[in-house]
Amino acid sequence: MFYAPPMARLITELSRLPGIGPKTAQRLAFYLLGQDKQDVQRLADSLIEAKEKMSFCPICGHLTDVHPCSICTDASRNASIICVVEGPSDVIALEKTREFKGRYHVLHGAISPLDGIGPEDLRIRELLSRINDDIKEIILATDPNIEGETTALYLTKLLRPLNLKITRLARGIPVGGDLEYADEVTLIRALEGRHEV
Amino acid sequence: MFYAPPMARLITELSRLPGIGPKTAQRLAFYLLGQDKQDVQRLADSLIEAKEKMSFCPICGHLTDVHPCSICTDASRNASIICVVEGPSDVIALEKTREFKGRYHVLHGAISPLDGIGPEDLRIRELLSRINDDIKEIILATDPNIEGETTALYLTKLLRPLNLKITRLARGIPVGGDLEYADEVTLIRALEGRHEV
Numbered sequence: 001m002f003y004a005p006p007m008a009r010l011i012t013e014l015s016r017l018p019g020i021g022p023k024t025a026q027r028l029a030f031y032l033l034g035q036d037k038q039d040v041q042r043l044a045d046s047l048i049e050a051k052e053k054m055s056f057c058p059i060c061g062h063l064t065d066v067h068p069c070s071i072c073t074d075a076s077r078n079a080s081i082i083c084v085v086e087g088p089s090d091v092i093a094l095e096k097t098r099e100f101k102g103r104y105h106v107l108h109g110a111i112s113p114l115d116g117i118g119p120e121d122l123r124i125r126e127l128l129s130r131i132n133d134d135i136k137e138i139i140l141a142t143d144p145n146i147e148g149e150t151t152a153l154y155l156t157k158l159l160r161p162l163n164l165k166i167t168r169l170a171r172g173i174p175v176g177g178d179l180e181y182a183d184e185v186t187l188i189r190a191l192e193g194r195h196e197v
Numbered sequence: 198m199f200y201a202p203p204m205a206r207l208i209t210e211l212s213r214l215p216g217i218g219p220k221t222a223q224r225l226a227f228y229l230l231g232q233d234k235q236d237v238q239r240l241a242d243s244l245i246e247a248k249e250k251m252s253f254c255p256i257c258g259h260l261t262d263v264h265p266c267s268i269c270t271d272a273s274r275n276a277s278i279i280c281v282v283e284g285p286s287d288v289i290a291l292e293k294t295r296e297f298k299g300r301y302h303v304l305h306g307a308i309s310p311l312d313g314i315g316p317e318d319l320r321i322r323e324l325l326s327r328i329n330d331d332i333k334e335i336i337l338a339t340d341p342n343i344e345g346e347t348t349a350l351y352l353t354k355l356l357r358p359l360n361l362k363i364t365r366l367a368r369g370i371p372v373g374g375d376l377e378y379a380d381e382v383t384l385i386r387a388l389e390g391r392h393e394v
Contacts, residue, residue, distance in 0.1 A: 002292045004262040010247040013240045018228050024216065030286050031215050032244065033251050033260060040248040043210045044241040047229065050207040051237040054230050063230060065201040089227050095199045 007033075059130070061106035061123050063088040071095075071103060078102045080136040084127065084155065086110050086143055094141065102139070105130065110147035111154055117147075119154055128158075137165040144171060204230075256327070258303035258320050260285040268292075268300060275299045277333040281324065281352065283307050283340055291338065299336070302327065307344035308351055316351055325355075334362040341368060 003011060007029060015025035032040055056062065057069035064070065071077065071091075081102030085091055091104050107122040131138075140155055142148035152168060159166055171189035173182045182190070200208065204226060212222035229237055253259065254266035261267065268274065268288075278299030282288055288301050304319040328335075337352055339345035349365060356363055368386035370379045379387070 002289050004251060004260070004267075006243070006247040006250040006262050007260065010243040013243040016236075016240075017225055019221065019224070026286065026289070027216070028214055029247065030260075030284070033247060035248075037248055039213075040244050043213075044244045046203070046207040046210040047237050047241045047244075050203040050226065050230060051232075051234055053203040054201060063201070063204065063227075065203050070201075087227070089223065092199050092223070 056106075056108075060104045061088075061108060061126065062091050062104055076101075080134055081139065082127070082130065082135060082137075083139040083141050085141045086148065086151070090141065090143075102137075107142070107151065110142055110151040112147045112150075122151070124155070124158070127155075131159075131162060131164070135164060137167060139167050139169070141169050144169075253303075253305075257288075257301045258285075258305055258323065259288050259301055273298075277331055278336065279324070279327065279332060279334075280336040280338050282338045283345065283348070287338065287340075299334075304339070304348065307339055307348040309344045309347075319348070321352070321355070324352075328356075328359060328361070332361060334364060336364050336366070338366050341366075 010029045010032070011022065011025045014020055014028050015022050017025075020028070032043075053065045054063050055067070057064045057067060057072055059068045059072040062069050062071065066073075078101050082105050083094065083100060083102055084105045084107060085094070086107055086109060088106055091106060094100050094104075105123070105127045107124065107127075109117050109122050111117060111119055111122070138155075138159055140152040142151045156166055170193055171186065172193050173179060173186060173190045179187075207226045207229070208219065208222045211217055211225050212219050214222075217225070229240075250262045251260050252264070254261045254264060254269055256265045256269040259266050259268065263270075275298050279302050280291065280297060280299055281302045281304060282291070283304055283306060285303055288303060291297050291301075302320070302324045304321065304324075306314055306319050308314060308316055308319070335352075335356055337349040339348045353363055367390055368383065369390050370376060370383060370387050376384075
């Protein structure tokens with residue numbers, strides 16, 4: 001009742017976004033109404049365009065506007081290493097390192113019995129179908145939490161008989177982090193993973 | 198280069214919003230691409246609709262979809278009191294109290310020489326043109342910061358000769374606040390404004 005209906009609808013739609021509560025949604029709405037019409041139009045267009053053009057790569061499952069995605073079709077990349085991640089944003093995070101030159105496989109989630117997500121809900125069948133004699137290594141780069149670890153364990157058991165090199169990302173204290181503030185589990189992993197200098 | 202062009206455009210547009218940096222914009226973009234197409238369409242539509250239908254009330258300057266706005270045309274409200282605020286969100290904040298039953302005047306800013314905003318950039322001429330014999334009180338409800346105080350001072354000098362009651366909102370320690378954490382200026386104002394119980 002405090003807002004005119006178009007304003008109320010905009011605030012409602014904005015507050016559906018993750019991490020955006022009613023106060024932030026109101027602030028964004030007032031900001032947007034103060035912008036030029038073409039700026040608002042451009043935001044609306046970019047939403048529609050991204051939703052229409054972006055979909056999942058049929059091979060790796062990454063978000064892409066070409067099918068298969070540019071990573072899967074890039075002949076300069078090492079096709080013998082597949083890095084398994086939970087979501088498309090993990091692909092982006094790894095690509096930003098500019099270190100990994102293999103290919104990806106996006107699971108679209110992690111095993112989470114509490115949320116009713118089992119192995120059959122993930123793109124595991126698609127992963128198995130990609131494995132052939134050319135694949136030498138599978139990097140299990142799921143998140144370092146319970147669901148991610150469970151998924152990595154499940155995949156390890158599943159892939160073990162295939163005679164592949166199976167690796168996990170190193171766990172330890174983050175670069176730039178503070179030893180005294182590292183949690184115990186991370187410190188234990190850092191100790192376990194210690195290496196000679 | 199890490200994102201496909203439609204995704205990059207969406208992230209760019211989202212990160213233009215206030216308080217939304219590149220990381221949050223990326224998170225929002227991934228979230229939106231995971232939503233149903235009609236949900237994204239609804240958000241885009243609400244943006245366009247709000248921008249098209251909402252504009253400023255010719256009388257008070259509040260954001261509205263009807264002209265004049267519902268507050269200016271509400272005969273049950275006290276037309277003899279005008280509450281002067283900096284922006285439409287201040288109107289909403291005061292309306293939410295359900296205590297003020299007068300009308301509003303939105304200045305669309307505050308005097309700020311550093312930002313090059315002078316009195317002529319605000320809706321002060323429109324305020325003066327609204328003042329007639331029926332107006333008994335002007336509440337200066339600009340923000341309690343330097344710009345808001347400057348604007349209130351300017352308006353006080355301008356309105357003084359018109360023989361009106363001119364009031365300011367009370368300053369003091371906020372309800373639910375902690376005395377020891379109140380800043381000195383606020384405490385001084387709270388002392389100055391003390392009243393018998």
